Amino acid sequence: MVTAGLIHYVLNLLHITVHIRDVCVFLAPVFSGLTAISTFLLTRELWNQGAGLLAACFIAIVPGYISRSVAGSFDNEGIAIFALQFTYYLWVSAWGGYVFIINLIPLHVFVLLLMQRYSRRVYIAYSTFYIVGLILSMQIPFVGFQPIRTSEHMAAAGVFALLQAYAFLQYLKDRLTRQEFQTLFFLGVSLAAGVVFLTVIYLTYTGYIAPWSGRFYSLWDTGYAKIHIPIIASVSEHQPTTWVSFFFDLHILVCTFPAGLWFCIKNINDERVFVALYAISAVYFAGVMVRLMLTLTPVVCMLSAVAFSSVFEHYMGDDTKREKPPAEDSSDEDDKRNSGNLYDKAGKVRKHVSEQEKAEEGLGPNVKSIVTMLMLMLLMMFAVHCTWVTSNAYSSPSVVLASYNHDGTRNILDDFREAYYWLRQNTDEHARVMSWWDYGYQIAGMANRTTLVDNNTWNNSHIALVGKAMSSNESAAYQIMRSLDVDYVLIIFGGVIGYSGDDINKFLWMVRIAEGEHPKDIRESDYFTPQGEFRVDKAGSPTLLNCLMYKMSYYRFGEMQLDFRTPPGFDRTRNAEIGNKDIKFKHLEEAFTSEHWLVRIYKVKNLDNREPLDHKLRSVVPKQKYTSKKTAKRKRGHIKNKLVLRKGKKLQKK
Template structure:
């Protein structure tokens, strides 16, 4: 099985899939380029090793980019702390462990580096830094669909700067260059194409660009008009420009020239939209709302400290700190809506927490550092010496005696500094311990090999997925076509090397719905669908014997909902519930559920096994690694 050809016949059978038009190429191009360069330098490395270690290498680059960005926003000390935080924080390690060959592994580096170059271009007003920002943005577009976050956050930054009357020639040069060059570069990616000028997700950037040109033109007229004329023309011109941009976007959207917000992005604003209209998006566990436990699990103490960093930035506001404040606020909202977007929140949390810790350390350790340096004589000290007999200061208050001042500094002050410093260091130590524990226990196992723990602390390794795919590879024909739910498509193609009907590239909802319809129909109806699709084998995951909760029965309602969206006359979700509204898989369950293909395959001879193999089930207590042999159903 290979995805190197333009049309892959071994995926999405019988439709095939145009790989170049349905995937972001950045990840594969990066891995291929690294492999080519290393072999060009006569460093013999297998492409598999490059793929395995690509994410950890880029996580190191992400730490460097985070250091550079935080240094531009605050200072070098905060940058070093931010780099240390993002190097070990679980929220990012979850996508950057060895073997995680996924778009997010390289995308967060591109995200942070693009933001660094944007801040640099705003601070300097240099076309050089703006062009660098465009190139980094181009790489981000090639790598991940999250580039939409960039193309909306940077225009928002410019718009807020205009509202705050912080317009400058630097902002004009930076954004005009970024929008024009970045737009042209992003359209070179085949999967993106003309979306930057035809979809609503990109219209905010175009609107801000037009508004910025109008604003700059009015600023140009400022020196040529009187103050009263300029104020009248300015407010009128800006209002007309904003109104014209808004009405133009509405008109083009209404006439169909601009596509409306896609469901994937609309679900970020209306959290209940996907469950009703696009169940395939809502069915993914990564698209569920984030719980407070997840925030603490992935970020630990940084959850509590990053609002302090945000407060420090707002207190000492400037152009680039406006950007990080907008970044933080928007990322917090999106991470709360969707678990997957915790990844975009993690970098800004690390940066702002680093600013908070850095500011505290500077405040409580800065005086000691200054005291160690040689004292500098100034005029105020000479005045104090000359007027030592005066007991009143300039405000008329009683001046403290020198000995009292020394007692105050040597008494309570140093103790407070020591206590606060120790507390900060203890928090950082606890954070490091938590990150190490989470990484080793939650994020170090591959997704196809699961680990569980017994009451006595011993660990069981569940390797059924890999063994089942190996069984398929060894015991089925090379041209066999396997029907399964889309969750297992990539694994079957990559590990079993067999043709699949659907996979994790969920570009065709109707074809996935047809597979869902087959799973949720009775055997005779499902047989007709499978014969029409040339299915040879059906693969399902059933965890009833060992209590595995991630099996297909637990996902079954999502199959029904997705099928109902395309086939509402044949499939209705309510039919799979009892009259009391319960979803039951025992004898009291819905008759339609008990006769559907998924249920019949999952519980095939399940009762007989429980009755016949009582002694074997008891033996499970001493042999916890026992597992049933995978059963594959053949369609003749």
């Protein structure tokens, strides 16, 4: 946001009139261009200019990065990968992935020390990086004192202290005997390491240094988040990466990337130690979490470029430049003189010159041409795949969906916008909508209605309360919704069109999050069959078949027959006939269902003995139990009169 605001300010200062919306829309594509430049510079530094050019071309079209750099993708990652690559090129910080940088560079320095590759250049570079980076990062109000008070930064501080001790001992090396230096070195390093370790433990115990975050623990223990913080594990971006995702986002680079790493290790130097550490750590983290594929993509592009560059140099280079032909010896001269002889000195039949040339030219040029053509075909296939993925998967808005028929024609599914427009036009402007947190931003932005939870809700217990309402039976859920003043409930249902990202498929995460806060009322095991299966048909758990989410999803669905091959109530997403077709509501009523049944909205009924209150009255009058309807009506009428008088006074003042 700061970057977009600064660009908008500078452009208007130069009298270039640009709307702030346009700056936000095109921010990520502009920075992706800068990312390509920084990748070129970094790869050129690691290998050569040809590899740098290939790396820039790869990262310009690779799906793993384009997914976060298309127009309209206004998020941290749009700028972060440029900052990450440029930081690695200049050896200074970015988004939440900044933790990756601030630990990878110290790791590089530490490994160089272990490999006895210490030099004054490493000392100056890391000392400058750590001190300047620390001071600059602490100037940002959001960051503040986190660089010296969080566990994620302790490795960088420890390596900085170790480097100072190592440099001091190197300084003393020339002034002491070998025996004295070895004794001092052992004592000095042991003492420094012990003091740093005990200091960190003490400061962490006293609370001055914050402990490791749950997201960090989930990187090392893949089951940690599912058990302790299910809300982190419920996010699709935090799931382990499948092989399909690797191929989808990187294509042929998955295969060529190890070859580039081998080339770097084969010809190792200080810079290539860094890229090897980057590659190994990024591969591990990308395998643990889908989101971190973004940090793997740049190094894959760089090392694949090294591999392609090396192959092209070997098979397309000029042989005469690479090596000169050996000088002719006396035996060759004798052979030339006696060219008329049919036999050589060894007694073998002599070959004619034309036959020798044919033997030399027969296999070599053909192999070069074949390998070069294969490499070019791989690059063309990669370009075609990247173009297809970009146009089909990453260029469509997430609100408007598209499906394809067997004949290739496309259907546009506009259910989300349809439902949000209905909410905006047909509900009170103060209405409160309960939905799962995934849709909070969309409801607030497109329907302009208040939501209970959204993508920025930090209160885990509040999200758990919504999950409990969705997981409970209708009567228990109604009590929760009344306590939260809910007017409408919105759910996503994909059983008609086969949409796999609906709320039934997310339901178990709602149960797990609710169980974490309300273990007495919600238990995950209750929603499985005795065989441990999650089923929506007749064999499903009675608790599941009667919970609010199930009833809202399948209300009236049991009467719908989608085609002649399947019975009524057949769920295309789960490939099963639903088990509860006779669904009736007591406390809710259907308010809206979109064209393809993708979005369903239900209205929460008022109590039988109470008339509906408008939202202004609700905020003024606390919830009370009146002795009679007449008393309640008189009380509300009195407050209505007060509100009318207030409006009248305001109008008179105006």
